[in-house]
Amino acid sequence: MATYILSEEALLVKEFRRGRTSAFEEIFSRYYNALCYFLKLFIKDPEVCKDIVSETFTTLWKMREQFDNINSIRSFLYTSAKNAALNHIQRQKVIEQHRKNAVPELNREELDDVIMNKIFDAEVLRAVYLAIDTLPPQCKRIVQLSLQGFKTDAIAAQLGLSPQTIRNTKVRATDLLRKRLAGDILALSLMTVLLAGI
Numbered sequence: 001m002a003t004y005i006l007s008e009e010a011l012l013v014k015e016f017r018r019g020r021t022s023a024f025e026e027i028f029s030r031y032y033n034a035l036c037y038f039l040k041l042f043i044k045d046p047e048v049c050k051d052i053v054s055e056t057f058t059t060l061w062k063m064r065e066q067f068d069n070i071n072s073i074r075s076f077l078y079t080s081a082k083n084a085a086l087n088h089i090q091r092q093k094v095i096e097q098h099r100k101n102a103v104p105e106l107n108r109e110e111l112d113d114v115i116m117n118k119i120f121d122a123e124v125l126r127a128v129y130l131a132i133d134t135l136p137p138q139c140k141r142i143v144q145l146s147l148q149g150f151k152t153d154a155i156a157a158q159l160g161l162s163p164q165t166i167r168n169t170k171v172r173a174t175d176l177l178r179k180r181l182a183g184d185i186l187a188l189s190l191m192t193v194l195l196a197g198i
Contacts, residue, residue, distance in 0.1 A: 001015070009069070009070045010027060010069070010153035011068055012027070012070065013067060013068070013069055013073065015065055016064055016067070016073075017065050017067065019064065023198035024057075024061055026062075027060075027073060029133070030126065030130065031074065031077055031126065032053060032057070033125065033126065034122035034123060034125055034129070035053045035056065035077060035078070035081050035122065035130050036049045036050055036053050038078065038081065038082075038121045038122040039052060039053065039081055039082075039085050042082070042086065042088075042089060043085055043088065043089070048088065049085075052081055052085055052088065053081060054083045055084065055143075056080045056081045056084060057077075059080060060073065060076060060077060060080075062106055063076075078122075078130060126185055128177075128181070131177050131180040131181050132144070132163050132177065134180060135173055135176055135177070136176075137161075138169060139169055139172060139173040139176065140173075141159070142155055142169045142170060142173065143161070143170070143173050143177075146160070146170065151167045152167060152170075154187055
């Protein structure tokens with residue numbers, strides 16, 4: 001199984017280096033949400049986080065021929081996004097206030113520890129979103145709308161389904177996600193928290 005995953009990732013990187021947009025879209029899908037979550041450590045405004053992540057992916061695409069494996073791509077994305085976030089803070093001249101609100105009185109070593117923890121959290125979140133992506137189309141759509149804050153009746157109206165169908169599908173989706181994440185206790189715990197209110 002590990003060999004299959006490695007060969008699949010090697011093929012993805014190969015296609016990405018060749019300029020295949022489908023490979024870029026796959027990498028984007030894997031890391032976009034996790035990077036946005038990661039940047040919340042530095043920046044409160046979610047729209048600014050999205051802009052920085054989008055710019056990071058644009059740079060990644062321009063430099064695609066320089067990457068040999070998925071780990072170097074992931075490292076580049078997190079490092080570049082972090083640096084862009086810190087640059088943004090400096091440009092806004094609110095770095096002192098930001099440190100008080102987000103990471104008060106941390107020295108460099110402690111800040112690095114916080115950053116590594118946030119990267120770990122983001123990777124756990126990414127595992128949950130990847131599991132959601134494997135759901136059947138209707139289950140996936142209903143879960144996504146629920147996570148965006150839409151209530152059962154609103155989803156039913158939007159999709160032209162009965163509220164009971166929406167509720168039944170949510171139960172089915174939750175069961176499927178539990179099975180897919182059974183081997184990842186942290187991702188399973190996060191999934192339970194995310195879906196608790198839907």
